[in-house]
Amino acid sequence: MKFENDFLFGAASASYQVEGAWDQDGKGPTNWDEFTKIPGKTFEGTNGDIAVDHYNRYKEDVRLMAEMGLESYRFSISWARIFPNGTGEVNQKGIDFYNNLIDECLKYGIVPFVTLYHWDLPLSLEKKGAWLNKDTVDAYVDYAVLCFKEFGDRVKNFITFNETVVFAALGYLAGAHPPGIENDAKKYFQVTHNVFYAHARALIEYKKLNQYGEIGLSHVFSPAFGIDDSEANTFAAMHANQYQFHWFFDPILRGHYPEYVVKQLEEKGLAPDWTTEELALIEQAAPLNDFMGLNYYQPQRVEKIEEAVEKRENTLENSTGAPGNPSFDNVYRTVLMEDKRYTKWNWEISPEAFVDGLEMIKENYGQIKLYITENGLGDEDPIIEGAVCDIPRINFINDHLVAVKEAIDRGVHIKGYYAWSAIDLLSWLNGYKKQYGFIYVDHKNGLERKKKASFHWFKEVIATRGENLDR
Ligand code: BG6
Numbered sequence: 420m421k422f423e424n425d426f427l428f429g430a431a432s433a434s435y436q437v438e439g440a441w442d443q444d445g446k447g448p449t450n451w452d453e454f455t456k457i458p459g460k461t462f463e464g465t466n467g468d469i470a471v472d473h474y475n476r477y478k479e480d481v482r483l484m485a486e487m488g489l490e491s492y493r494f495s496i497s498w499a500r501i502f503p504n505g506t507g508e509v510n511q512k513g514i515d516f517y518n519n520l521i522d523e524c525l526k527y528g529i530v531p532f533v534t535l536y537h538w539d540l541p542l543s544l545e546k547k548g549a550w551l552n553k554d555t556v557d558a559y560v561d562y563a564v565l566c567f568k569e570f571g572d573r574v575k576n577f578i579t580f581n582e583t584v585v586f587a588a589l590g591y592l593a594g595a596h597p598p599g600i601e602n603d604a605k606k607y608f609q610v611t612h613n614v615f616y617a618h619a620r621a622l623i624e625y626k627k628l629n630q631y632g633e634i635g636l637s638h639v640f641s642p643a644f645g646i647d648d649s650e651a652n653t654f655a656a657m658h659a660n661q662y663q664f665h666w667f668f669d670p671i672l673r674g675h676y677p678e679y680v681v682k683q684l685e686e687k688g689l690a691p692d693w694t695t696e697e698l699a700l701i702e703q704a705a706p707l708n709d710f711m712g713l714n715y716y717q718p719q720r721v722e723k724i725e726e727a728v729e730k731r732e733n734t735l736e737n738s739t740g741a742p743g744n745p746s747f748d749n750v751y752r753t754v755l756m757e758d759k760r761y762t763k764w765n766w767e768i769s770p771e772a773f774v775d776g777l778e779m780i781k782e783n784y785g786q787i788k789l790y791i792t793e794n795g796l797g798d799e800d801p802i803i804e805g806a807v808c809d810i811p812r813i814n815f816i817n818d819h820l821v822a823v824k825e826a827i828d829r830g831v832h833i834k835g836y837y838a839w840s841a842i843d844l845l846s847w848l849n850g851y852k853k854q855y856g857f858i859y860v861d862h863k864n865g866l867e868r869k870k871k872a873s874f875h876w877f878k879e880v881i882a883t884r885g886e887n888l889d890r
Contacts, residue, residue, distance in 0.1 A: 420824060421884045427530060427835030428881045429491035430484065430857060431793055433537035433581065435467045436844040438497060440474035444512035447503025450545040450597040451538065451847075460599075465850030471842060471860045477520050479868060483858055484841055485527035487874055488881040492529050493792060493837045494520065495537035495581065498562050505541035506558045514569050521573050532792075532837070533570065534578040534637065535563050535621070538586050538596070538847075549598060550587070550610040556617040563621040567628055575632035577625065578712055578792065579618045582639040584667055587611050592747055595739065595848065602730075604689050604747050612691035615670045619704035626707055637712030637792040638667050642776035643719040646754060651723035655751035659721045662746065664779075672784045674705030683748075710834070711784070712792035715819070716740065718772035720759070721751045728752060739848055741765035764797055764853065768815060770822035777826035777833070786832045794819050795839035797846060797853040800871065807859045807871040816873070817880075817889050824885065838877070842868070 422428075435451050442448070455466035473480055484492055498505065500513030524531045536559070544555050563579065571577075586596055587610040594601035618636050625634045643659035645652030665677040675698070684690040720742065727749045741764060742753035755761065760768045773794075780789065796815035801808050816838055827833050843856035851862055857874040861867040880888065 420821075420888055420890070421886045422824065422827075424884070425834065426884075427491040427532075427790070427837075428489065428877075429493055429530070429532060429835060429837040430487075430489055430839070430841035430877075431493035431532075431837040432473070432840050432842060432844055433495045433534065433539075434497035434500075435470070435537070435539040436840075436847070437471050437473035437494075437842065439468060439470040439472040441468045443474060444500075444516070445503055445510040446497065446513060447499040447505070447510075448542040449497070449499045449539040450542055450549065453542055453545070454597040454599065457599075460595075461848050462850040462852055465845060467845050469866075470845045472866050473842070474516065476866070476868075478523055480842055480858070481520070481523045481527065481529065483868060483870070483874075484529060487857060487878045489529055489841070490881065491532050491576075491835065491837070492524050492841060493532040493534065493578075495534035495539075496566060497539050498536065498559075499539065499541040501565060502541060502558075502562055505544035505555075506561060509565065517570060521570060525573060530576065531574050532576040532578070532790075533566070533574045534581050535559075535566055536579065537581040540597075545597060549590075550613050551606055553613060553616075556613055556620065559617045560620045560624060564624050564628075567625055567630060571625075571628065571630040571632060575630075577632065577634045579621050579634065579636045580614055581637050581792075582714060583611055583614045583636075584639055584663065587614070589739070602747070607747070608684060608689055609691040611666065612670075612693055612697075615701055616693075616697045618671065619701045622704045622707040623700070633709035633788075635708050635710040635712055635790075636671060637714055638671075640664075640713040640715045640776060640780075641717060641719050642772060642779055643721050644772065644775075646720050646722050646756060652721065655721045655723040658750050659719060659746065660779075662748075663719070665783075668711070668780075668784065670701050670705075671708060672705060672711065672787055674702035687748075708787070710788040710790055711780075712790050713777075713780070714793035714839070715773055715776065715791060716794065717767040718769055718776065719753050720756050720767070722754050723751050724749060739764075742767075762797060763799065764849070766797070768796075768818075770818040773819060773822040774825050774829075777823075777831045778829065781829075781831045789831065789833045790835040790837065791823060791833065792837050793839040794836065795855045797849075797855055799852060800854050800859065807869060809854075809871045809873045812855075812871075812873045813876045816877070820880070820885060821888050821890055824888075 589596035
């Protein structure tokens with residue numbers, strides 16, 4: 420059961436969800452600083468102004484991670500700390516912060532795994548059309564190159580983007596993330612293409628610098644399965660995987676978009692505006708990906724629909740991840756199934772589907788190196804006599820690590836696992852109600868940090884390289 424010595428046990432976070440210090444030391448405002456202030460957008464109006472104040476307490480947090488034996492910390496850089504206006508003048512204090520955080524990790528031998536974009540876009544770029552505007556791509560490439568030059572001597576693992584499908588779909592189909600637009604499929608597909616183009620250009624620039632590190636991107640990975648073996652639902656699963664899996668993975672790893680989707684989008688007038696030069700760069704960059712990051716929380720169970728159905732009401736509880744909505748083209752819908760297990764937020768718990776999904780990756784994309792860059796349980800952790808007894812999280816991570824090991828034994832090339840999250844943080848729409856961390860943050864007591872039961876458990880898992888996981 421032991422994981423190899425070069426398999427990284429890590430945990431992750433994202434700038435907006437942990438840092439706070441939203442206007443400290445010259446940081447510019449972001450799309451999320453603005454969006455969370457709009458009434459009704461987040462649970463009880465929670466926002467990341469202070470978050471868990473990681474910006475000011477990173478030393479304490481990294482020390483705790485070291486105590487847990489964490490081998491790698493995945494965190495994201497806030498673009499607006501580096502370029503307060505998205506482009507132009509650089510804010511040295513922002514660079515200093517990330518240098519300090521990186522050095523603090525290295526002090527303990529923790530590998531810094533850096534995401535360049537985890538959804539917080541400088542507000543000035545948001546106002547100019549965000550990812551719909553190709554100038555944002557140019558600005559992103561400048562920002563990425565600056566990060567490579569400033570941090571690349573010590574950071575050897577870069578992730579260009581986190582979960583394009585989520586910020587594009589929630590931003591332009593569900594209207595639940597900035598810019599809050601609903602049902603605009605044309606814009607949704609345009610954003611995905613512009614991001615893949617930005618990714619390709621960043622990869623090409625990175626390789627020119629000869630920093631001998633690794634670069635890739637992280638996708639959410641929610642493989643679709645029909646609710647039964649009927650022809651209709653088998654078709655629904657194929658269709659869902661074409662749009663939700665291949666649309667995202669093919670351009671990155673194969674260098675071109677899936678024909679099935681392209682043809683339908685062209686027929687419907689929904690294909691992105693793309694130039695031959697952009698498509699050629701995407702193709703050129705594909706072999707430069709050193710790895711693919713997978714964020715796995717749950718699979719999708721899908722059912723074919725014959726007649727158009729209405730989207731369900733967009734509430735905070737169901738707008739991120741819970742099944743129940745038709746696809747944008749009304750071909751299928753995601754459903755809850757009676758024989759499956761779910762979290763309190765109706766996310767399915769299925770380590771079995773994780774193994775099947777990882778096999779799908781191998782079948783489609785061969786031996787590309789994979790890191791599980793997120794996986795974890797969002798829960799309201801029970802506190803018993805002052806102790807945070809997050810046993811469901813221990814069970815969840817145990818079962819998913821066993822699944823990862825099984826996939827490795829079946830020949831899937833996985834080199835690390837990052838639990839989401841290292842420390843409790845702001846859930847984008849659900850505030851602090853939904854917790855994910857190994858480290859608890861007491862919002863009623865000056866943001867004091869406490870070790871959860873899972874902290875001690877994960878420490879043991881790392882120390883024994885998974886030998887004692889419960890199968
Ligand atoms: C992933 C994101 O999609 O899911 C994280 O990369 C996020 O940033 C996580 O926190 C869990 O989502 P939520 O909505 O429960 O916070």
